[in-house]
Amino acid sequence: MSKQVKCRNVYIGGGAPISIQSMTNVDSRNEEALLAQINQLTKAGCDIVRIAIPDMESAWTLQKIRSQVEIPLVADIHFDYRLAIAAMEAGADKIRINPGNIGSRDRIKAVVDAARERNIPIRIGVNSGSLEKDILDKNGGVTAEGLAESALRNVQIIEDMGYDHLVVSLKSSDVLMNYKAHKLVAEKTEHPLHIGITEAGTLKRGKVKSAIGIGSLLLEGIGDTMRVSLTADPVEEVYYAQEILEAAGCRTPKVDLVSCPTCGRTKVELQALTEEVERRLSAADIRPGLKVAVMGCVVNGPGEAKEADFGVAGGTGKGVIFSKGEIVKTVEEKDIVDELMNAIEGK
Template identity: 65%
Template structure:
């Protein structure tokens, strides 16, 4: 089992559930805007949020932001070790650094001492664009072995400074390279691992790469905390992260919606009905999770003959007929409704459950 660290009130590693992270994309110095975005991320299910710290003013903003939100805040630091220390002094719950671009040993030690004094972890972040020159030259470019070597080098540097409260992150935009690097690092350290696909792309293209890249790692037993990196609204990162976890069963929650691919027997507009139900379920799901209700499965089937049988394990569902739908629960038919009432009646069943 991997070591356990604590980021605010969220446990990472040590058998804890895989936590969901995201990163704000508004100016950290604008406390009002960044606080509003963090609240939206919290509402979506984000559990840890990272903020860019480009200057001293951004680092000092942590103290004001902390007064308005409960979610743990991570300071994202590049190059200037003084910004890491300033963010820690202003209440950051974790800092993300790449020791290789922080500078001298003394500077890295100063960050480690500040973090240790306040009992907060450091995320050692390495990616395919930040590998050390000697590693690149030895491996002839970016390789899985090089990524793992860089991460371990930086981890050992901090361990030698008597700092062990670490989370490791090594990311690439190449899915296979990313997977192979994580397999190597997982075998060589017991520190918690932050997973994701960096620079995965837009919401459309990036979702596919992230689903494959993150999903394959989770199925291999690798990953203690995760971020889906998408170009766009970070709330969508959180929602899709929840979908990944739910799809592979690592963290079942909310409402699992399944629908058949349709065939020649389908006699209702199943695609339109499914999309309407999906939209309605997305609004219901957060309320169910907030109440601590158990996860349920909702099935939308196109055939009245096989639907209830094929989806008999679903908590609720509908099977389409000739301009109508059979509503069922656990395979038992409840009633028949006209096609234009399917969505309304199915959602009623879900809401009272």
């Protein structure tokens, strides 16, 4: 089990639930736009929000925002160590740096000392585009081994300064390389890991790469906090991160809705039926983890879906409502959704 750090009111590592992160993409100097996006992300279920701090004006805006929201805020810093210190003075709950681009040891130590004074975690972030020249030369380019070596080297820099309130992040847009690099690092450090696939792409393609890349790590027990990186509205990152966590068994879904792919035996409009059930379930007040099955025929009905709490199997203009494999009633096709929801809600 990894060590545990605290980012404001969110614990990372040490057996804590895997937290979801996203990053604002509006101008960090625009207080109104920044506050609006942070509130949208919070409402969507984001646990930690990261903000780029490219200049001092952004740090001052962070200070104004900090008093208006409760969610932990992470300052994303590159190159200028003074921005890291200013962000912490402004109230950042965590900072993200790559020690390799911050500068001299004295500058890194100034950042570490400021973090130590406030007892806030430092996320050490490396990716395939920021590897040190000697590592690139040794490995003949970007490799999983190189990513792991860079991450561990930068961890060692901070540890040698007597600070271990750390989160480690190493990301690649190459799914297999990302997986191998995380496996290597997880074997050699107890610091919590921030996982994700960097520059995953558009909403359509990025979802697939993230599902494979993040999901494979979660199934290995690797990952304490995560971000799905999409070229899209950051809110979509949060929604899809929740889906990945649910699919990997790391969070209890509100509803586990299963449905068959249809075949020649299907005599009802199953796609429309399933979509309507999904819509009604999302708005219903039901216990978390409820399993509901929408099946096209009796072959895939109570039999294959007998573990479902509630379900329906289609017939010729009719549907069979069942619970835990036992048939409850037979209803007309037009009444299937209403009768299924009545059964679920105990009406």
